[in-house]
Amino acid sequence: MTNKPSHNLAILGLISVAIALTTTSISILIYHNSGDIYLDRSRPGFLPDEKEVEEESREDYSFSETDPLSAESLDDYLEHYQETLNDLDKIESPFNAGPLSDEALGIPEKSENPE
Amino acid sequence: MYKKFRPVAALLLASMLVAAPAFALTEDQEAEISQSCQTIKQNLKSLQRSDSRTRSYLGSLYQTFLTNYIAPLNLSLVKNNQPSATITALYSDFLNARQDFANKFTSYSQNFEELLLIDCKKQPEDFYDKLEQTRKERADLHSSVKRIRTLLGNQYVATEQLKGGLNDQ
Numbered sequence: 001m002t003n004k005p006s007h008n009l010a011i012l013g014l015i016s017v018a019i020a021l022t023t024t025s026i027s028i029l030i031y032h033n034s035g036d037i038y039l040d041r042s043r044p045g046f047l048p049d050e051k052e053v054e055e056e057s058r059e060d061y062s063f064s065e066t067d068p069l070s071a072e073s074l075d076d077y078l079e080h081y082q083e084t085l086n087d088l089d090k091i092e093s094p095f096n097a098g099p100l101s102d103e104a105l106g107i108p109e110k111s112e113n114p115e
Numbered sequence: 116m117y118k119k120f121r122p123v124a125a126l127l128l129a130s131m132l133v134a135a136p137a138f139a140l141t142e143d144q145e146a147e148i149s150q151s152c153q154t155i156k157q158n159l160k161s162l163q164r165s166d167s168r169t170r171s172y173l174g175s176l177y178q179t180f181l182t183n184y185i186a187p188l189n190l191s192l193v194k195n196n197q198p199s200a201t202i203t204a205l206y207s208d209f210l211n212a213r214q215d216f217a218n219k220f221t222s223y224s225q226n227f228e229e230l231l232l233i234d235c236k237k238q239p240e241d242f243y244d245k246l247e248q249t250r251k252e253r254a255d256l257h258s259s260v261k262r263i264r265t266l267l268g269n270q271y272v273a274t275e276q277l278k279g280g281l282n283d284q
Contacts, residue, residue, distance in 0.1 A: 035221030039170065046167050062183040065190040069197060074278040081184055081271055088176050088264070094169050095223075095257040100250050105158050107243075108147045 140240055148239035155235055163227055170220055173260065177213050180267060185209055188274065201273045209266050216259040223252040 031037055040046070061080035067073060098104060140148070148155065189206045192198050226249045235242040 035217070035224065038167070038221055038224035039174070041167060041171055046164055060179060060183055063187040063191065065187040065194060067191075069191055069195040069281065071278050071281045074274060074281065077184065077188065078271065078274055078278065081180075081274070084176065084179060084184070085267060085271065088173070088267070091169060091172065093257070094173060094260050095166070095253055097250065097254060097257070099162050099165070100246070100253055105246075106151050106154050107246075108144050 140243055145239040148242065149236045152235040152239075156231065159227070159231060163224075163231070166224075166227075173216075177216070177263065180270075181209065181213070185270060192277075199273070199277060202270070202277070205266060205270050205273060209263070209270070212259065212263045212266055216256070216263060219252070219256045219259045223249065223256050226252050 037043075061076075063077050064073070102108070185206050189202055192202060226245070230242070230245045230249050233242045233245055
């Protein structure tokens with residue numbers, strides 16, 4: 001006579017593991033294909049520096065949509081807006097070609113295919 | 116009989132020319148890339164981390180602009196019965212531009228990852244071809260960032276004009 005309860009338990013265990021592996025694989029696939037992996041700064045080597053964390057924790061201005069619209073409120077808006085624009089301009093020419101150039105990567109000069 | 120195959124032959128030849136890499140590496144260049152492979156890879160990984168920081172920084176600022184400035188101003192104009200077609204259009208353009216930036220960064224990062232997976236020691240030609248592709252993606256990303264900066268500048272100007280209009284009232 002076969003020991004059915006332990007046999008069924010083993011099958012249940014295997015099915016559970018298979019389901020877990022499948023769902024985890026799908027999650028990782030979605031995580032990778034959606035591009036979220038490239039925004040995830042909790043990955044090893046991509047953690048934010050201490051200095052970055054300090055800079056991010058300062059207070060933000062927010063324009064009130066409920067207060068009446070006035071020249072003074074817009075003055076305030078423009079002042080803070082300009083400050084935020086200045087923060088944006090701290091990075092000069094983001095994603096420009098320089099860092100991927102042959103020189104920057106240490107690749108010798110190439111030649112073009114004669115057409 | 117062979118005249119029938121001339122257009123097909125011409126098409127095949129044209130496709131081969133198009134598929135050929137635009138920049139051919141000489142044997143010396145291939146050898147140098149193979150030799151400097153480790154250094155090149157280190158530089159690329161360093162750039163990848165730097166790009167991630169830049170993306171994070173820009174992304175958080177774009178979000179700040181959207182939630183603290185652009186969207187509330189737009190809502191305020193509607194609530195105060197002073198809708199502005201310019202500011203509404205800028206809001207819509209900014210949303211599209213921001214999404215475009217996110218898509219382009221994802222595409223660029225995927226290419227970058229694929230580039231890092233190629234063994235430049237054994238496959239310098241393939242590596243360089245992929246590098247060229249990644250450069251194009253980076254150029255697209257750079258254009259996207261410039262577009263967003265222009266829109267943010269336009270938003271500032273439009274708001275100044277709006278303020279001027281309120282002063283006149």
